[in-house]
Amino acid sequence: MHILVTLRPLARIMPSQWQQYVQNGLRMGYEDWLEHMLRRAPYEKPNPSFWRRHRHDRLVERWARAVGPERVTVVVVDDRDRDGLLRTFESLLGLPRNLLRPVPDTANRSLTLAETEMLRNLNVEFRGNGLPDELYSKLVRNGAVMHMKNACSPTPHDVKISTPRWAVEAAAEIAAGMSERIAGLGVRVLGDPALLSAVPKQTESGHAVGDEARISPEVAAQALYGALAAAASVPARPDRVRTVHQTSSKELVRVLGHRCLQRLRRR
Incomplete structure (x- = not known):
């Protein structure tokens, strides 16, 4: 058995994860979410699963402890090379070059800022009115969101989710520490670890939803x-039978009076 772990820069992962959490019902805005994930220890609210997934050094360490470091390979993904991951897998598996081809998957695309904000505001109304989770899963996650992603592709005019500079730098600092720790675990590393903590030269400072991020x-x-x-x-279901305790007193009196009249008429 051999374990292959693919890693991307933490700063690129964060906007993708936020919009994914919104698709699952999160109501918190992006900058507030970043504050909780990066500045407010113990960094478990509102999504405790985030650091369980993305403390990459601990993730690699868990696998190395389970199967041995000689059976773990870490691949640093370079997003500038779209087919690089496929070529890496071909090399590791001894497959002919260019055998693997990417398959477009619109259902797996990220939401734009406007789409995410529309959904987040819907979440506020949905949860605020106490509607059941089953209804949210059926109508929103697997209905509205899935159909929207399949039917519509983002255009160059759509505003993407951008991470503020302070958060990019904080994520890069965390990623640098993780890369250093991974290097000391004795696992094989393919790719350039410096990519994980690189800070882009220009980082946009976020967009006001009302001004620029408009949904078509x-x-x-x-x-x-x-x-x-x-x-x-x-499927349509017949009305469920109600118990006496689920019926109002006024309706019970009306039903009782109706039955009494029927008995008197029969007599």
């Missing part, structure tokens, strides 16, 4: 249609 009518319509289609696919 087509995208909004596809999201709404997805929710309606999901609702229509639910």
Whole structure:
């Protein structure tokens, strides 16, 4: 058995993870979420799973402890080389070069800033009114969001989620420490570890949703249609029988009076 761990820069992972958490019901804005993940110890709220997944040094250490460091390979992904990961797998598996081909997957694409903010505001209304999680999963996650991602592709005019400079630098500092610790575990590392903690020369400072990040009518319509289609696919069920305790006193009196009149008429 051999374990292969692929790593990307933490600064690139954070916007992707935030919008993924929003798709699962998160109501917190991006900058507030970054504050909790990077500045507010113990960094477990609102998503304790984030650092369990992305403390990469601890992740690699767990695998090395389980199977031995000689059976673990870490691949540093260079996002500038789109096919680099496929070529790495071909080399490791002894496959002919260019045998593996990327497969487009619109359902796995990230949301734009406007799409994410629309969904986040919907989450606020949904959770604030106490609607059940089962309904959210059916109508929103697997209905509106899934149909919107499949039907609409982002355009060059769509605003992407951008991470503020302070958060990029904080993530890079954490990543540098993780890279140093991974290097001391005795595992094989492919690629340039410096990429994990590199800070881009220019980092955008975020966008005001009301000014620049506007969702197109087509995208909004596809999201709404997805929710309606999901609702229509639910089979109709007969009304459930209510117990006496689930019925109001006024209705009980009315039913009782109706039954008494029926008995008197029969007599």
